[in-house]
Amino acid sequence: MSKSFCKAQILGVTGADPILATLSNGTATASINIATSVDIFDPSVSRYIERTIWHHVVAFGPRAADIRNNVTKGCRVYIEGVLYPEVYQDRDNGKTLSRTRLVASSVILLQDSQRHAQVAPHLSITQPPILPQTDAAQSLDSEWDSLPL
Secondary structure, X not given: OOOOOOOEEEEEEEOOOOEEEEOOOOOEEEEEEEEEXXXXXXXXXXXXXXXXXXXXXXXXXXXXXXXXXXXXOOOEEEEXXXXXXXXXXXXXXXXXXXXXXXXXXXXXXXXXXXXXXXXXXXXXXXXXXXXXXXXXXXXXXXXXXXXXX
């Protein structure tokens, strides 16, 4: 595939404080859940109903550190990144499950959760997404499975 790309953008509100972790190679990670909404037509009531969609976001390196220092529950954020589909085994029953995470390449804080006032986008790091470097792809998958989300 000579010409292809994957880019996702979300603008939403954090559902909880970030979950912080460190990979075995020392790379800092931050995981956050972002709520967005979409209007879906419900034919049973003949009108549009607002539905919340939750997005699982993970950041590595400098973006993880900035999220740790600046983002809390209720912050309004704009995030750009790459969609990263995963297939994994459920630890409890062994079922094969799938999920899609957004690996953040840019995180911009639009509104502070404490003051609910517009603030300068002091949290603004834009770089290509950094995927942790490991010796084996299998190791990466098993480490990602252990990240809470």
